[in-house]
Amino acid sequence: xxxxxxxxxxxxxxxxxxxxxxxxxxxxxxxxxxxxxxxxxxxxxxxxxxxxxxxxxxxxxxxxxxxxxxxxxxxxxxxxxxxxxxxxxxxxxxxxxxxxxxxxxxxxxxxxxxxxxxxxxxxxxxxxxxxxxxxxxxxxxxxxxxxxxxxxxxxxxxxxxxxxxxxxxxxxxxxxxxxxxxxxxxxxxxxxxxxxxxxxxxxxxxxxxxxxxxxxxxxxxxxxxxxxxxxxxx
Amino acid sequence: xxxxxxxxxxxxxxxxxxxxxxxxxxxxxxxxxxxxxxxxxxxxxxxxxxxxxxxxxxxxxxxxxxxxxxxxxxxxxxxxxxxxxxxxxxxxxxxxxxxxxxxxxxxxxxxxxxxxxxxxxxxxxxxxxxxxxxxxxxxxxxxxxxxxxxxxxxxxxxxxxxxxxxxxxxxxxxxxxxxxxxxxxxxxxxxxx
Amino acid sequence: xxxxxxxxxxxxxxxxxxxxxxxxxxxxxxxxxxxxxxxxxxxxxxxxxxxxxxxxxxxxxxxxxxxxxxxxxxxxxxxxxxxxxxxxxxxxxxxxxxxxxxxxxxxxxxxxxxxxxxxxxxxxxxxxxxxxxxxxxxxxxxxxxxxxxxxxxxxxxxxxxxxxxxxxxxxxxxxxxxxxxxxxxxxxxxxxxxxxxxxxxxxxxxxxxxxxxxxx
Numbered sequence: 001x002x003x004x005x006x007x008x009x010x011x012x013x014x015x016x017x018x019x020x021x022x023x024x025x026x027x028x029x030x031x032x033x034x035x036x037x038x039x040x041x042x043x044x045x046x047x048x049x050x051x052x053x054x055x056x057x058x059x060x061x062x063x064x065x066x067x068x069x070x071x072x073x074x075x076x077x078x079x080x081x082x083x084x085x086x087x088x089x090x091x092x093x094x095x096x097x098x099x100x101x102x103x104x105x106x107x108x109x110x111x112x113x114x115x116x117x118x119x120x121x122x123x124x125x126x127x128x129x130x131x132x133x134x135x136x137x138x139x140x141x142x143x144x145x146x147x148x149x150x151x152x153x154x155x156x157x158x159x160x161x162x163x164x165x166x167x168x169x170x171x172x173x174x175x176x177x178x179x180x181x182x183x184x185x186x187x188x189x190x191x192x193x194x195x196x197x198x199x200x201x202x203x204x205x206x207x208x209x210x211x212x213x214x215x216x217x218x219x220x221x222x223x224x225x226x227x228x229x230x231x232x233x234x
Numbered sequence: 235x236x237x238x239x240x241x242x243x244x245x246x247x248x249x250x251x252x253x254x255x256x257x258x259x260x261x262x263x264x265x266x267x268x269x270x271x272x273x274x275x276x277x278x279x280x281x282x283x284x285x286x287x288x289x290x291x292x293x294x295x296x297x298x299x300x301x302x303x304x305x306x307x308x309x310x311x312x313x314x315x316x317x318x319x320x321x322x323x324x325x326x327x328x329x330x331x332x333x334x335x336x337x338x339x340x341x342x343x344x345x346x347x348x349x350x351x352x353x354x355x356x357x358x359x360x361x362x363x364x365x366x367x368x369x370x371x372x373x374x375x376x377x378x379x380x381x382x383x384x385x386x387x388x389x390x391x392x393x394x395x396x397x398x399x400x401x402x403x404x405x406x407x408x409x410x411x412x413x414x415x416x417x418x419x420x421x422x423x424x425x426x427x
Numbered sequence: 428x429x430x431x432x433x434x435x436x437x438x439x440x441x442x443x444x445x446x447x448x449x450x451x452x453x454x455x456x457x458x459x460x461x462x463x464x465x466x467x468x469x470x471x472x473x474x475x476x477x478x479x480x481x482x483x484x485x486x487x488x489x490x491x492x493x494x495x496x497x498x499x500x501x502x503x504x505x506x507x508x509x510x511x512x513x514x515x516x517x518x519x520x521x522x523x524x525x526x527x528x529x530x531x532x533x534x535x536x537x538x539x540x541x542x543x544x545x546x547x548x549x550x551x552x553x554x555x556x557x558x559x560x561x562x563x564x565x566x567x568x569x570x571x572x573x574x575x576x577x578x579x580x581x582x583x584x585x586x587x588x589x590x591x592x593x594x595x596x597x598x599x600x601x602x603x604x605x606x607x608x609x610x611x612x613x614x615x616x617x618x619x620x621x622x623x624x625x626x627x628x629x630x631x632x633x634x635x636x637x638x639x640x641x642x643x
Contacts, residue, residue, distance in 0.1 A: 349459035349540035406620035413613030
């Protein structure tokens with residue numbers, strides 16, 4: 001710390017007991033303070049986080065009225081997280097309509113943008129075999145240019161119906177028929193293309209890359225294990 | 235964070251998101267010790283070294299805290315452990331290599347709980363890096379800090395000979411310079427894409 | 428040091444932080460974790476208030492325990508106390524508003540490395556009673572908040588044409604995006620320092636013939 005003058009003067013060895021007493025006392029006090037506040041604020045923080053997550057999920061799956069988080073397990077199936085929210089692992093959020101039917105799955109993805117890592121959440125609707133919504137969770141793109149991936153209505157509208165239908169590959173597994181790609185602003189022709197942004201080419205490209213990578217991983221999995229998300233019978 | 239090569243993490247920490255010029259971390263030594271090139275070089279070396287040590291420490295602490303399920307102790311343990319490890323390393327260097335100690339030693343107490351060091355520990359935890367990525371990140375951050383410090387020191391050595399109005403001389407001038415350097419560093423954005 | 432008129436003395440402890448010894452504009456302390464979040468007035472205000480709280484609380488505790496803590500371990504104790512309050516603030520902000528917490532990010536935790544807080548603990552709270560330490564902390568914290576707010580306001584007005592999210596400039600105004608970028612933070616702070624220097628110089632010239640060093 002620059003504010004602290006370093007005492008170099010040799011001093012007689014200090015008595016141990018007061019030092020120990022002071023450190024332990026202060027440490028104890030601090031520990032109690034932290035633990036109390038942690039216990040007091042935890043319910044609110046967890047509620048806030050759950051609400052924020054639910055808002056984001058509803059945002060990218062417009063038809064959803066309730067949501068549930070699922071873990072992707074090593075052995076190749078999805079399982080509801082349930083009460084134990086602390087379990088680690090890759091996860092997706094399923095959205096259901098008022099009758100409890102699955103209307104979409106929200107997936108988190110991240111990748112390098114122009115300035116730093118961009119994190120997005122996007123919603124996939126199995127009926128339509130399309131991405132139905134996308135929201136930027138975190139980005140440090142240049143204000144006024146790169147941040148138009150969040151603010152530009154025309155760009156965001158790209159993700160209201162973005163084709164990610166599957167086709168069987170040569171080895172029998174399913175894969176995305178037409179990988180998502182970004183094209184020059186105004187030249188979108190096919191439902192799997194994203195209309196870019198003039199002046200934010202790299203950021204728009206980055207979003208397309210993130211979605212392409214993530215969708216080719218997740219969507220075949222989800223499509224194959226759709227039954228895992230059915231509510232009621234378990 | 236899979237898919238990011240170690241090299242791009244290094245570049246990101248060093249140039250694109252330079253700790254001093256993009257995150258304003260470590261401004262105190264940046265403004266305080268950038269008067270002369272020779273001092274700046276040694277300071278840069280010391281900071282890079284401490285960054286490496288604390289990055290390893292922070293990785294260990296995070297591992298322990300996750301195992302204990304005690305995230306609320308993170309800040310306190312980062313500070314305490316990093317500060318004491320740096321002290322230990324300082325004593326060790328003093329014993330084994332007096333020459334190295336003379337060139338780095340006087341700076342070590344100054345930077346043990348510097349914001350850049352703590353920032354590095356916090357950022358690498360937030361980004362969820364694994365061990366090798368942490369090392370790459372720490373090396374990049376250290377190199378970036380040293381680079382910024384050296385550029386600044388070079389400019390200020392030149393400036394010392396120039397005629398500058400009294401009003402501007404001092405911190406204001408250094409800050410304006412840092413602002414211009416920061417614009418220059420923006421040109422590196424996109425390298426990692 | 429002991430003045431007979433305690434009220435005047437107390438007021439002095441408070442006001443010096445706001446102007447004469449303003450931590451940011453005069454002492455240029457504690458800028459590291461603060462500049463990064465001064466891109467909007469709202470973030471700057473939140474950061475300032477968080478720092479004010481940590482400063483006041485830790486100054487109070489340190490002033491209370493100053494007689495029982497041996498001086499060999501005092502710095503360690505101070506850091507422990509400060510880190511505790513920063514952790515509290517961090518959790519508090521998360522409970523109040525997640526959006527705000529996201530905007531400030533790791534920089535809340537970095538308050539702990541703010542030289543200003545340890546500086547006041549060492550230079551003031553460890554030598555003075557509770558009342559004086561509280562006033563000193565409140566004054567310094569308020570000075571810090573005001574300074575940060577003036578940085579944030581300038582950056583937001585010029586960079587986005589708004590203040591606290593409300594438009595204040597005519598729509599024809601083309602925002603200076605550079606003000607929102609990191610370099611804008613450096614340049615705005617440099618600008619404010621110039622303003623302060625100019626004031627100081629004029630006052631020094633008016634009051635005394637002695638030459639006054641530009642603070643820095």
